Amino acid sequence: MKKVLGVFVFLALIAQLAFGMCSINPTQILKTLADMCWNCIFPINIAGIPVIKGSMSDSPTAIRSPICTCPFPPPLFIRIGIPVGYFEPSRSIDVNKDAFCFAGLGINFSGLSSTQKGTKGDANTKDKTRTFFNAHYYIYPVFQLVGMFVDSMCVRSTKGFDIAYMTEIDPLWNDDALGALINPEALLFGNPITNMACIADSVASQANRPLDPLFWCKGSWGNAYPLTGSTNTKNYVEDSASVASSLVYKLHRQLVLWNSASKSALCGEHPLPIWLKSAYRLQLLFPKAHPTAMGIGQTGLIWTSNKNLPAGGDNFNYLLFKKVDCCAF
Template identity: 30%
Template sequence: MSLSQNQIFRTLLGVALFAVLLLGYQPSAEANRTCPDAKLFSQKLITDVCWSCLFPIRIMGASLGGGNVPSGASNQALCLCHDNLGVPEPGMGVGYWEPARLVEVVRQAGCAPSLMGTTLPGASRRFQGTPGAGEDDISDHGFYHYHYYAFPLLLMLDLFTPGGCMSDGMMDFDIMYLSELDPTWNNDQLAFFTNPEAAAVANLPAQSACMIDAAYTATGNVNNAMWWCAGAWGSLYPLSGKVPTTGFANMTSLSSAKAIGALHRRGLAQRT
């Protein structure tokens, strides 16, 4: 090959590489199946958010829009917020349902679709999850890992909320908890020692009462008296990753409810 031909070849190769970089790298289908990218930070931040769920919005004690106001919500017209120097500044009371946390439920240990399909280091395949089989035996239970993120959506999008009035101090998207690092999540016996009140509801009458809770929540009401029930999803206890095989949506929803319950039980999810 002559020198001029070699230069032409290098030029064409450089153009081809530049075109590949310009178009962007697309992961293979096999990689997507292993740990898919949820494309969280895309147009989904706008299109996949239930914006109507923010209502009712309360301003100075007056409600705007339909929806349920949680018990214990402030109805004060005026309030005080402290600035960076700790000096109180007067303001008006505003309240609404704010997207504050994101719970990610996965079967593959360490897989983080919300982090662009990243596989977190240190995860062992011995803790791999399973959807269960539903064959009237021990396989009637599934197991999922969860990742708990700070997700102050309105603050991230610079909507409505001034940073100085954040109740929990979380200002951006961040990892808060990984079930792969929690030995109680894949062991019911260990989970019992962190929440021994499970013994009080580990009986047929208490579990049967969850049918009442399911009927109550189906009407759109909240029943705080049956704290061990998660509506039609099932029982919150034990606070571990094992869930009955009642369908993918129910299983992942119950796993998320268990995760939130376990974190609140340990004092790690306050003010949400």
């Protein structure tokens, strides 16, 4: 592990000297473990009882049954277990203005491309109402990296660290019309009536309780569609969180990210093209860490103050907490 981290730091230093287009922290991959909100793992439910309560409310999909059953092995036999639920810090998302700027890894390869730069909705751009970011999605199994609970069957992310997705090479990410190929239902939800329904989701998201039935809403962050790097310009830090959540939904639609919450996932993860917003929490870690996570859609007035430091260069990194419900025995 030390050798791998050493290579990351070395590459970061070389890249900074060679290009220097984005400003990142070469030790960010280690700093993430120090700044992570460990309390955001809670609440932990065992047999339907919240044994450890946290500062954030649980997902409405929490299992309230004392026992569970799973095929073992299917189809003739079953096993009986105890439902366990918690939020696992297992993914990381970069949201970057500079293409190939890996803020979460502390590596700067932005000089490899002079195109695909993000845009900010201001007087210097053609569209003053839209902001665009690229994004990177990492498998970041915190528990495995620090050696915690590695033998537990309820730790779903045990495949090691990996860069799992980069939008710079995805033609659907920077074109709203082309992106509609994987979300044609956007035509049904981009109207004033459905947007009015998002008011209820916006209110609920302030208490970190986004409404899963309103899957086309991102609370105070606007409409979930299109599933691209574009978002309505509001607060620039809040815009980055909006794009991070769009990537989560997009990866669900592309079956890259699987559902691990609710009764349907007790015996294992499964594809789910419509996301469960309440199953995710985001914690801003770069350029300046926020002490806690927030649910999808919480207004930036609560958590974005003094977060977009000049040193970050409009590039951000979020730790993604993913709700896990499993049948342990």
